[in-house]
Amino acid sequence: MMFEPIWGVVIACYLFLAGLGGGAFAASTYMRLRTPKCVHLIRYGRIIAPVTVIIGLVLLMFDATAGFHHPLRFALLLTNFGSVMTWGVVFLGAFTIVSLIVLIMDLLGKGLKIPVWLDVAGAVLGICVCVYTGCLLGVAKTFPLWNNALLPVLFLVSAVSTGMAAILLVGIFRAPHEFHLSGAFKKFHFFLPIFELFLVACLLFITANSAEAAGWASVMNLVAGDDAVAFWLMFVLAGLVMPTILEWKMLFMSTKEVEESKTGHMVSAASDVLVLVGGFTLRLLVLVAAMPITIVQPWV
């Protein structure tokens, strides 16, 4: 029997954008505490966060057809606190409110007056959003690829990585002088794809050896089946390996002049775009490659 994935591109976009937004806010808070001079980069993070999350939420509402036709039903989302999705709505709602307050204060020129606790609260909520995108899938016992504790961690790391990449990408073009000052931030960002590679390898090994045959089938979809080209080329090579090589060249192997040259900027920008491509591909592949457990006959 052929299995049609339940969620597709729209939900992959939502998971990607929600993670990116949460990660970008957490990253901008980190930058505020670590390199407060980078006011523009911090602001870009604060702009990216609510914008991407709101776009994601609109996509989600659009995909939930029955609710889209009857929008009042969305109020019912807060009725079952046993559901991870209900918790996600709480986190997303609170995060959107906090990130919008912070953004408005920043745009009104009160950036320095934003209390640290508000930024930290937004960052914690942002991280909750990132983890939620993994837990949302993680609690579905039907899919061994999802139903494990590694997925939320992988999604969190990927989300922070994409959030940082989005800030840096804008920063390269809009505030290059600050981009040069954010060395610690860039080094942190450099290590995330490496950590992600390690987490993906763990996820695949554990899932392939799951008690359910569907675990093996899902991993085979990724590494040698229908999704293998996207997995190896777009996710592993473009999304993880290439950014690692490019950033390594820029951060550790190049002189300051090269790093701050036009070419250096382009290499960094390319690396950040690749991180974003990889982040989206990861969400999409995790959604479409997962196979449900066998009842009588294995799904294909």
Place this chain on the structure above:
Amino acid sequence: MARYGMLIDTTKCIGCYACRTACQRQNSLLPDEAFIRYEQREVGSYPDVNVENVPLQCMHCEDAPCAQVCPTGAAHMGADGIVEVDQGRCIGCLYCMAACPYQVRVRNSETGAVDKCRFCTVSAEESGTKMCSCVEACPTGARLFGDLDDPDSQIVAEIARTKAAPIAGDLTKSKVFYVR
């Protein structure tokens, strides 16, 4: 309070789809919306080989994963142990479809809401049929519906006699029993 369940004898099932079409007619379902799906597999070894037809539908699990994950409470445990979907509460997020291990929930392509086997409660009462439409339509009598808590019911006696069991063991405390 009853605790309704069903018995499906796959050794009698010929895979004619009569149960599915009867269900679609009884519940006025769309042509692409079926509450019963079938899995088939070859059993035995040469020369004694057979094809096993297994009709699958909502198992009305006591430990229903769909009701656990439904964020709006649309999927819930209703009266008499029947898992229900309140069509007026469903937003169509499809989380229940991802959580259901049996893959027996379907999205209505017109409303976008998710639906599944209702054990024909309301329609059976309205039209005065004694049993679910799938039970009455089965030409080989492979299906039986009844109260699992009534020790005198036919279904309880048949489950005991045939040693029927839920299709996936105690995965979700299913109330649909299979003879295989």
